[in-house]
Amino acid sequence: MKRLIVFALPFFVCAAAAVAQTNVVLENDQVRILKVTVPADHTTGIHEHKTNRVMVYLNKGGQSVIRQDGPTTVQKWKAGQPLWSPAIGMHRVELAATEPNTIVEIE
Numbered sequence: 001m002k003r004l005i006v007f008a009l010p011f012f013v014c015a016a017a018a019v020a021q022t023n024v025v026l027e028n029d030q031v032r033i034l035k036v037t038v039p040a041d042h043t044t045g046i047h048e049h050k051t052n053r054v055m056v057y058l059n060k061g062g063q064s065v066i067r068q069d070g071p072t073t074v075q076k077w078k079a080g081q082p083l084w085s086p087a088i089g090m091h092r093v094e095l096a097a098t099e100p101n102t103i104v105e106i107e
Helices: 002-017
Strands: 021-027 032-038 053-057 061-067 072-077 081-085 091-095 101-106
Antiparallel strands (some): 021 032
16 A cells, blocks of 8 residues: 555646646726636636636747537737637637746636
8 A cells, every 4th residue: 555655646746736826816896817827738627717808828828728519719829918718608728838828817
């Protein structure tokens, strides 16, 4: 049993390091601003955003947005570029970047 724990521990540590980090910058009854750092080549699970958002991408990058009900949208952006992100229902995202990406999300 000890060997299993010793071998499994590095996998759990690596998995935890590959998770997006989210910090709430501001939140009130009018707006919520998040700063999210996403690991390179990160893939999210299926999720949904209930509101439209403005995304400000602080690093150059791109992603595929795969909707549960159909089409895939490929997006590319430059460092500092803001993009409109409509609430589109259930989807997952595959980040196509060689380095972590930081995004400021304004809801």
